[in-house]
Every structure is written in structure tokens, then in C-alpha cells.
Amino acid sequence: LKTMMSASSSSSSRSIPTPASPPPPIILAPSSTIPNFLDQYYATSTFHFLSTTKEKLQQFVAERVSAMALSSSPSSTQNDSPESSQQQGTPARDHNHHRATSVPFPVAAGTSDPLVLHVDMDCFYVSVAQASDASLRGRPVAVCPAGRTGGTSEISSCSYEARERGIKSRMLVHDALALCPNLEIVACDYPKYAEVSQQIFEIFTQYSGAVQVVSVDEALIDISGCVRPDLLAYEIRHMINQRTGCPSSAGIGPNVMMARMATDRAKPNGQFILSHDTFQEFTKDLHVRMLPAVGEATVAKLAALNIEKISELREHDKDGLQRHFGLKTGLRLWELAHGIDHTHVPLQISDIESLNSNRKSVGTQVSWGVRFASLHEAQSFLLDVAKEVSQRLKNIHKQGKRV
Numbered sequence: 001l002k003t004m005m006s007a008s009s010s011s012s013s014r015s016i017p018t019p020a021s022p023p024p025p026i027i028l029a030p031s032s033t034i035p036n037f038l039d040q041y042y043a044t045s046t047f048h049f050l051s052t053t054k055e056k057l058q059q060f061v062a063e064r065v066s067a068m069a070l071s072s073s074p075s076s077t078q079n080d081s082p083e084s085s086q087q088q089g090t091p092a093r094d095h096n097h098h099r100a101t102s103v104p105f106p107v108a109a110g111t112s113d114p115l116v117l118h119v120d121m122d123c124f125y126v127s128v129a130q131a132s133d134a135s136l137r138g139r140p141v142a143v144c145p146a147g148r149t150g151g152t153s154e155i156s157s158c159s160y161e162a163r164e165r166g167i168k169s170r171m172l173v174h175d176a177l178a179l180c181p182n183l184e185i186v187a188c189d190y191p192k193y194a195e196v197s198q199q200i201f202e203i204f205t206q207y208s209g210a211v212q213v214v215s216v217d218e219a220l221i222d223i224s225g226c227v228r229p230d231l232l233a234y235e236i237r238h239m240i241n242q243r244t245g246c247p248s249s250a251g252i253g254p255n256v257m258m259a260r261m262a263t264d265r266a267k268p269n270g271q272f273i274l275s276h277d278t279f280q281e282f283t284k285d286l287h288v289r290m291l292p293a294v295g296e297a298t299v300a301k302l303a304a305l306n307i308e309k310i311s312e313l314r315e316h317d318k319d320g321l322q323r324h325f326g327l328k329t330g331l332r333l334w335e336l337a338h339g340i341d342h343t344h345v346p347l348q349i350s351d352i353e354s355l356n357s358n359r360k361s362v363g364t365q366v367s368w369g370v371r372f373a374s375l376h377e378a379q380s381f382l383l384d385v386a387k388e389v390s391q392r393l394k395n396i397h398k399q400g401k402r403v
Contacts, residue, residue: 140183260292
């Protein structure tokens with residue numbers, strides 16, 4: 001049973017009716033026998049950590065950028081021209097992109113060409129553990145929620161040394177140990193991950209106000225107009241490593257898709273630049289599944305047309321692809337094959353005030369151990385879940401209308 005509650009951002013509420021008769025009794029299970037089950041679930045749930053921490057990081061980035069925009073408003077910089085502000089390294093606003101920058105990178109005068117920097121931490125959970133314990137460096141290491149070495153525990157992240165031995169994320173720990181008996185198992189440290197994540201995003205916002213929180217260890221940054229993006233990427237990665245002890249990889253491109261593809265090439269602990277001029281050569285032997293939003297169903301349809309590589313997809317005209325895949329999907333495939341991606345990096349100044357105002361729902365879910373021996377246990381569990389949703393609403397200063 002998966003329990004999901006959501007609440008819209010308005011002020012009224014509706015009670016939950018009690019069933020007329022209790023359901024048939026079922027087998028007793030963890031949620032009804034473990035004290036404080038929900039607290040323990042959330043404390044060891046990677047999904048819960050990722051979703052809640054991402055929300056906090058989005059709010060953190062929004063507040064940082066708002067503060068920078070205020071400090072760089074015309075009233076606070078009326079004695080300095082935009083040109084002198086950029087030369088002196090003081091906060092300046094890019095009026096074309098509604099972007100605030102606090103430690104500005106050199107910007108080419110008059111340029112409006114978009115440029116995206118994608119930064120992704122390398123084996124983030126493992127890197128945080130290795131930064132705290134140097135003895136783990138260079139060894140096969142895996143991280144799982146409770147550091148357990150048996151049962152159904154799954155690996156959340158693993159080092160490159162572990163990957164070389166066939167170990168992957170979401171693999172059962174006992175299966176991983178069968179492949180690599182000397183695998184070091186480390187428990188997840190969610191508070192530490194959250195602390196390091198905030199340090200990383202604080203660095204990002206020093207360079208641009210247009211920062212998209214992709215995940216707790218990954219960001220897209222608008223650096224349009226940057227004269228030396230390679231030096232900027234190196235400086236950001238160096239600062240991250242100096243402050244956190246964790247390595248990162250970076251990709252640079254004229255759009256989000258190319259930046260992401262460049263990061264894939266850069267890993268681990270490197271950086272790579274991809275441009276429109278180099279895109280065709282770069283992708284000539286890459287499989288179509290390397291394109292964003294191309295899932296297995298689309299891969300199968302493309303294979304039926306004898307299309308496996310991006311270069312083969314590029315040989316097909318737009319009209320032909322639209323006949324096979326429909327107007328929208330066909331156009332999207334054609335554009336991606338030619339390096340065209342209209343995805344923008346959000347969280348620009350005009351978007352920040354509406355970060356939570358346009359939110360349609362707030363919810364939580366529990367996807368393991370939800371079994372009950374009585375209706376009373378089910379109602380008690382539902383009340384605990386409702387309290388969690390209520391707290392999340394309070395955190396963003398909203399009230400619910402429907403449950």
C-alpha cells in the first residue's frame with residue numbers, strides 16, 4: 001500500500017470520513033509493531049531526504065539570489081555603472097537575463113549567446129564519507145541507508161572502485177558483497193549530506209542568480225556571456241573541493257542538453273566543453289538513448305526504423321519523424337539530434353517570488369512496511385502521515401483545501 005496525501009495552497013479543509021465497517025483483518029507487519037515507525041522510516045529513507053532537501057535548497061537559492069538582487073538594485077549601485085561593477089567584481093545585474101551575480105565572471109560586451117554550466121558531484125554520498133575518513137579513499141566503498149550488510153538493504157551509492165567490480169546503485173548489499181567481499185559498507189549520513197549540499201549551492205550562487213537545483217548534488221547554472229567558461233568551471237570545482245573535500249565534474253554547452261552530455265564525458269573529476277560546432281562529431285557514435293527524454297519505448301520505435309545512433313537519427317528529415325512519432329515528439333527528436341534544446345535554466349529573478357505561490361500540492365508518501373492488523377492502526381498511521389503533511393505546509397506558510 002502506498003499512502004499519498006496532498007494539499008492545495010488555500011485555506012479550508014475537509015475531514016476524512018470513517019468507513020462504515022472495518023476491512024478484513026490482514027497480517028501483522030512492521031508499521032503496526034515498530035514504535036515511531038514513520039520517524040524511523042523518514043530517518044532512513046533516501047527518497048524522503050532527496051525530496052525534502054531539494055525543497056530546502058530551492059528556498060535557500062531563492063533567498064540568496066533575492067538578497068543579491070536587492071543589493072545590486074539601481075539605488076544601491078547608482079554611483080557605479082554596470083561596466084565598472086563588472087570590472088571591479090561587485091554585484092551587478094544582467095538586465096537581459098534578469099540575473100544577479102555576486103562574484104561576476106568576465107562578460108563579453110554586447111553578447112546574448114546562452115551558455116549553461118552543469119555541475120554534478122562525483123559519487124556524492126561516497127565522497128562525503130571519504131572526505132571525513134581518508135582511509136576510505138581509493139577503496140571499493142558502498143553507502144546504504146542504515147549501513148546494514150545483509151537482508152534487503154540496497155546500495156544508494158558506490159565508489160568508482162566498486163563500480164569496476166560490477167557493483168551498482170540499488171543492488172542488494174549481500175549481492176554486492178558476493179561480487180566484492182572486501183567492499184566497505186558505510187551508513188548514509190543525511191544531515192552531513194544536507195550540510196555539504198548547502199555549502200555547494202552557496203558557491204554556485206556566488207557566480208549566478210540563475211541556478212536550478214536538479215538534485216542535492218547537481219545543478220544547472222546560467223553563465224551566459226562568460227568569456228572563459230573553462231576557467232569559471234575550474235574555479236567553481238576547485239572551491240567545492242577546497243570547502244568540502246568532494247570532487248565534482250562539469251559540462252559546458254550552449255543549452256542544457258549539451259551541458260549535460262558534456263558532463264557525462266567529463267566524469268570523473270573533470271570538465272568538458274561542447275559547442276554547436278563540435279556537436280555532430282561528438283555525437284556521431286553515441287546511442288540515441290543518450291538524448292534527454294528518449295526512453296526505452298522511443299528507442300524501440302527508432303530501432304524499428306534502423307535508427308540506433310544519434311548520427312542516424314540526424315539523417316532523417318523532420319517531416320518523416322513527425323509522421324512516425326507525431327508532430328510534437330517528431331519535432332523534439334529532430335531538434336535534439338541537431339543539438340537544439342529550448343530548455344531554460346529557471347529560478348531567474350522574476351521567478352523567485354513565485355517559487356511556492358504557484359505550488360499546487362504538498363504531500364508525502366511511505367512505500368515500505370505499510371501493513372495493519374486493525375482499522376485503529378490504519379487510522380493512527382494515517383493521522384501520523386497527516387501530521388507530516390501539515391508540518392510541510394507550515395514550512396512554506398500554506399494551508400490546505402483538500403486532502
